[in-house]
Amino acid sequence: MSHWWQDTTVYQIYPRSFQDSNGDGIGDLRGIIQRLDYLQDLGVGALWLCPIYQSPNDDNGYDIANYREIMSEFGTMADFDELVSEAKKRGMRLIMDLVVNHTSDEHAWFIDAKSSPTAEHRDWYIWRDPAPDGGAPNALSSMFGGSAWEYDQLSGQYYLHLFSKKQPDLNWANPAVHSAVYDMMNFWLDKGIGGFRMDVIELLGKEPDRLITGNGPRLHEYLQEMNHATFGRGDYLTVGECWGATPEIAHLYTDADRHELSMIFQFGHIELDQKPGKDKWETRPLNVNALRDLLFKWQDEFASSGWPTLFWSNHDVPRIARWTIPGPLQDKQLKMFATLLYLMKGTPFIFQGEELGLRNHPVTSVEELRDIESINLYHSRRDAGQSEAEILSAINEKGRDNARRPMQWSSTHEAGFTTGKPWIALNNDYQIRNAELEAKDPNSVLAYYRQLLHLRKSTPSILKGQFIRLPKEPDGVAGYIRTFGDVKLLVVANMTGTTQHLHTSLDIRRVLLTNGDFDRQQDDVILPPYVAFAAEVVGGNSNE
Ligand code: TEU
Ligand code: CA
Numbered sequence: 001m002s003h004w005w006q007d008t009t010v011y012q013i014y015p016r017s018f019q020d021s022n023g024d025g026i027g028d029l030r031g032i033i034q035r036l037d038y039l040q041d042l043g044v045g046a047l048w049l050c051p052i053y054q055s056p057n058d059d060n061g062y063d064i065a066n067y068r069e070i071m072s073e074f075g076t077m078a079d080f081d082e083l084v085s086e087a088k089k090r091g092m093r094l095i096m097d098l099v100v101n102h103t104s105d106e107h108a109w110f111i112d113a114k115s116s117p118t119a120e121h122r123d124w125y126i127w128r129d130p131a132p133d134g135g136a137p138n139a140l141s142s143m144f145g146g147s148a149w150e151y152d153q154l155s156g157q158y159y160l161h162l163f164s165k166k167q168p169d170l171n172w173a174n175p176a177v178h179s180a181v182y183d184m185m186n187f188w189l190d191k192g193i194g195g196f197r198m199d200v201i202e203l204l205g206k207e208p209d210r211l212i213t214g215n216g217p218r219l220h221e222y223l224q225e226m227n228h229a230t231f232g233r234g235d236y237l238t239v240g241e242c243w244g245a246t247p248e249i250a251h252l253y254t255d256a257d258r259h260e261l262s263m264i265f266q267f268g269h270i271e272l273d274q275k276p277g278k279d280k281w282e283t284r285p286l287n288v289n290a291l292r293d294l295l296f297k298w299q300d301e302f303a304s305s306g307w308p309t310l311f312w313s314n315h316d317v318p319r320i321a322r323w324t325i326p327g328p329l330q331d332k333q334l335k336m337f338a339t340l341l342y343l344m345k346g347t348p349f350i351f352q353g354e355e356l357g358l359r360n361h362p363v364t365s366v367e368e369l370r371d372i373e374s375i376n377l378y379h380s381r382r383d384a385g386q387s388e389a390e391i392l393s394a395i396n397e398k399g400r401d402n403a404r405r406p407m408q409w410s411s412t413h414e415a416g417f418t419t420g421k422p423w424i425a426l427n428n429d430y431q432i433r434n435a436e437l438e439a440k441d442p443n444s445v446l447a448y449y450r451q452l453l454h455l456r457k458s459t460p461s462i463l464k465g466q467f468i469r470l471p472k473e474p475d476g477v478a479g480y481i482r483t484f485g486d487v488k489l490l491v492v493a494n495m496t497g498t499t500q501h502l503h504t505s506l507d508i509r510r511v512l513l514t515n516g517d518f519d520r521q522q523d524d525v526i527l528p529p530y531v532a533f534a535a536e537v538v539g540g541n542s543n544e
Pocket of ligand 2 (some may be wrong): 020021022023024025026027028073
């Protein structure tokens with residue numbers, strides 16, 4: 001069976017930084033409405049909105065205080081309803097961020113839970129007595145640093161928070177939590193949304209007493225129940241955030257006969273620039289052959305069941321420009337990476353500003369940081385004696401603020417993002433890199449993304465074709481074929497800064513997309529630095 005979400009491209013919006021409509025420096029829903037024509041032109045069919053619910057913004061909306069109210073800075077429910085219908089007019093559906101591993105400590109459920117050990121909602125969260133020495137119940141640590149347990153004076157117990165202490169974990173072992181969450185999900189589905197992106201979904205089955213967080217024993221039971229109680233009633237896009245998914249685990253989530261999710265984000269390729277066994281802050285240069293092999297491996301894993309996601313970045317991960325080299329060939333390199341990934345089988349997820357080729361923007365002092373993860377990291381490493389320069393250099397490379405700087409719409413005041421003062425500083429390159437300039441330039445990254453996404457939409461071999469890796473690519477070159485009926489589409493990318501030769505007997509009939517000229521000499525395709533293309537081909541050996 002074929003689904004709408006297999007034929008579409010998703011665009012991820014970080015609402016706080018997309019478009020401000022009222023000059024308070026914070027992006028909002030009316031701002032998104034203003035930019036819907038831009039998104040339609042780009043060729044996307046769904047918009048994933050990072051959380052827009054009421055929140056004290058300890059973690060920019062991933063700490064939800066009320067699941068059924070819009071964050072007042074972002075607008076009203078009437079604005080939301082208008083956004084849904086305006087998007088629909090342009091052929092786009094909204095994907096909501098579902099954050100149900102935890103709530104805000106300011107959610108009414110937690111306020112009640114904290115009020116007394118016998119409160120109605122006490123068991124909706126995870127409370128434990130202190131260890132015999134009076135300390136935290138066990139060694140679980142928070143993703144944002146320090147212990148995952150926070151002491152509560154009133155009851156003398158600790159509560160669990162795998163993220164900030166203002167993000168207490170919900171207790172999924174309690175069925176009452178399930179019904180409340182499913183009601184809330186149905187509330188949003190009834191508003192006509194297209195589905196959910198599911199925050200840290202792999203954590204729902206946690207068993208904290210056994211130090212199990214991800215992929216707990218009851219996780220898939222919960223997801224099957226959720227599917228049945230909510231989105232299983234229609235053709236909805238659901239995508240789980242699953243940092244720790246192996247291929248085997250990926251199939252548990254996504255094989256159609258299991259009735260769980262449409263797809264998952266798995267992050268192996270994102271982690272290729274980390275030193276083995278280290279966290280994201282300790283980097284090494286990207287090995288492009290390893291990147292190619294990993295991307296291709298996932299294509300093979302999903303060849304006959306499940307469905308891949310295709311993405312380079314998100315609001316937690318700096319844009320793909322981090323893997324490119326500043327200079328005259330940088331845009332070509334960005335287009336090469338787009339060609340390599342987004343012509344594979346799967347659903348592309350493009351993070352706002354990636355289509356403009358936006359870069360990281362370094363900070364020089366801790367005062368410029370906005371993200372709780374980076375701020376906590378800074379202080380804990382300073383306490384441990386690391387130099388300011390060293391810490392900021394790691395944060396400038398991998399910190400989450402990089403992806404969260406405002407969209408660059410034009411060369412005017414604050415790039416047209418706001419008429420006021422933005423909540424976080426813009427990248428100061430906005431006068432040379434913005435949507436207005438790129439829309440006028442046929443060679444821009446934006447023009448290329450538009451061309452690619454429109455080609456994708458209208459080409460059955462890209463949407464539905466089988467993926468076959470080329471048998472003998474040289475180092476630094478990635479090549480694959482998408483076959484559909486009699487059609488063969490060849491995609492080749494030179495991932496290096498030197499000329500490469502690809503030996504193939506395939507006959508190139510029609511080039512559909514390319515970021516530069518390449519030559520053909522007998523059985524060789526000669527690819528200048530970072531050149532990539534897609535072409536209809538015929539012939540070739542049986543294994544080509
Ligand atoms: O991210 C989950 C997560 O594990 C992140 O903390 C991620 O590991 C980190 O950004 C990389 O260092 C999700 C959301 O995408 C993130 O924005 C939230 O902060 C987090 O959950 C808590 O809701
Ligand atoms: Ca605003």
